[in-house]
Amino acid sequence: AALGGWELLVGCLMLNKTDRRQARPTLVDLLVRWPTPNEMAAADPDEMFEMIKDCGLGRRRTDALRSVSAQWAAGVRPPRMKWCGKYADDSYKIFCEGATMLPEEVTDGELAEYLRWRRGG
DSSP states (O other): OOOOHHHHHHHHHHHTTSOHHHHHHHHHHHHHHSOSHHHHHTOOHHHHHHHHGGGSOHHHHHHHHHHHHHHHHTTOOTTSOTTOOHHHHHHHHHHTSOOOOOGGGOOOHHHHHHHHHHTTO
């Protein structure tokens, strides 16, 4: 199934300073355990920390995941969201809003590579 905007932002938070091979299974576990923004916003912080601690940034990431989920539920969207930086904002614009961006406009190497691929080279 395709991810929506909130799921994409959760994924961006999980990829912050964490290899995607490590982040992906934890991301899946998070979205199975708390499948909606309201549920994740209300998640027990200790339970969430236990689930994500091996990815690093445990307490900080727990706070970010819960905060972004609460902001999303309240109707706040990037770039006005606390905890969402340029990578999350660019990802949201590209994958959720369909923005046409040049590889030079993004700072993330993977996003730049995707944009080059999408443009055909």
